[in-house]
Amino acid sequence: MEVNPIPKPPKSKRKRAVNNSRPTATDICEVCGAGYAANHEIFFGRGKRQLSIKYGLQKRLCHEHHQGPYGPHFNKAVDDEYKREGQMKFEETHSREDFLRLFGRNYLDTILKIMRSKED
Ligand SMILES: [Zn+2]
Ligand SMILES: [Zn+2]
Structure with missing residues (x-):
């Protein structure tokens, strides 16, 4: 059984966001x-990286704060924090529905979970 692939738009109309300029x-x-x-x-992985670029959901990070132990790629808490920030930024100009459709989940619901777990 094959999972339905998402149809890709024709190549000529597919504009890849440029993100390779040297810092x-x-x-x-x-x-x-x-x-x-x-x-x-x-938001990275599985096509989300291009969406992050498209919607400007990026952060400037030095090597240490990017790939180091306190960077989002190695620190889940930092990653989640940036994703919540990113979602809030997105929702300033788009609806939550749009966010869920594009990125697949609501990262802001974890705030409630954290608040609840602190009450215990
Ligand atoms: Zn830094
Ligand atoms: Zn990164």
């Missing part, structure tokens, strides 16, 4: 202010 000294890490910070796509 410069004025690209500052949003956490520590270091220069030459790379763009981190808040």
Whole structure:
């Protein structure tokens, strides 16, 4: 049994977002202010990376705050925090329905879970 693949739009109309520009000294890490910070796509994997680029859901992060132990790729709590930020940013200009349709889940519901678990 084959899972229905999502049909791809024709190649000519498929514009890939550009995200390969080299970071410069004025690209500052949003956490520590270091220069030459790379763009981190808040939602990544399975086509979400391109959506992050398309909707500007990115953060400038230096190597340490990107790939280090306190970076979103290695720290689930940091990753979740950035994803909540990203969802809130998206929902300033789009509906929650749009977010769920594109990104598949509501990251803001974890805030309620955290609040509830603290009450116990
Ligand atoms: Zn940093
Ligand atoms: Zn990243």
